Amino acid sequence: MAAQAAAALERLRQAAPLVHNITNVVVANVTANALLAAGASPAMVQAAEEVADFAPRAAALVVNIGTLSVPQLRAMRLAVPAARAAGRPWVLDPVAAGATPFRLAAAREMAALRPDVLRGNASEILALAGEDGAASRGVDSAHPTAAAHAAAARLARSTGATVAVTGAVDHVTNGERAVAVANGHPLLTRVTGMGCTATALIGAFLGAGLPPMEAATAGLALLGVAAERAAAEARGPGSFQVALLDALHGLRAADLAGAARLAPVPAGG
Ligand SMILES: Nc1ncnc2c1ncn2[C@@H]1O[C@H](COP(=O)(O)OP(=O)(O)O)[C@@H](O)[C@H]1O
Ligand SMILES: Cc1ncsc1CCOP(=O)(O)O
């Protein structure tokens, strides 16, 4: 499985896919830089007047509701069908889905538009799956990933998406099979936008032509292994953020093959 992730990284670097992002104002710069460092080409394009024209020109679309507004939701409603009509894959990040009724309704509406991959933390996946008491306080998870395994499998089956639940150990499932990604570092939780970065990297692998399970697994392995390398030389969150870009840039396919900790696990649910 690690060899598969390494081959995916080679493919990403060869393809250098153009990734269309409709994302939140907190992380736009962070995720654009991560995409560039990994070998993709980011474009943040979110005006309702142009997204339907732009989406087919990109290799993949990333939709992120982190700082959702009515105009941005309008743009998402135009971009997703345009990407799909052109055969472009897309990935959804339901940031803080359970925090307010507006977000939850928007996240559910987007999830029903059949994303290829849906990536969230455990609280977000639980909220989307309609689990009681799952509403989180904000963008950070209040649950361990294992608490959302069954919900992820159900969500995968009901939406047709590959669902990735991230946390200390990531869990990627299409409802029938599942893979655990045991890479990463706690410093990833001390810098904003790292979940959004995971989602954007998955978008890059989708844009490089990888199927959803492989794209999600490779994206999470790449971020996790790069984070381990960055943490080894960081003094705290600030230097970690800079070192992470360097690691995403410098990581070779062979490095990923040697360091990715991927294993099949029960799909659950
Ligand atoms: N405790 C942890 N140890 C190692 N890696 C982690 C930990 N928590 C999260 N990560 C990693 O951080 C990245 C972002 O995931 P997460 O924090 O769940 O997203 P979000 O920022 O959306 O809540 C993922 O690559 C995940 O594997
Ligand atoms: C802090 C914050 N507030 C709204 S969106 C956002 C960024 C969330 O990014 P991530 O989920 O990747 O930590």
Ligand SMILES: [Mg+2]
């Ligand atoms: Mg998030």
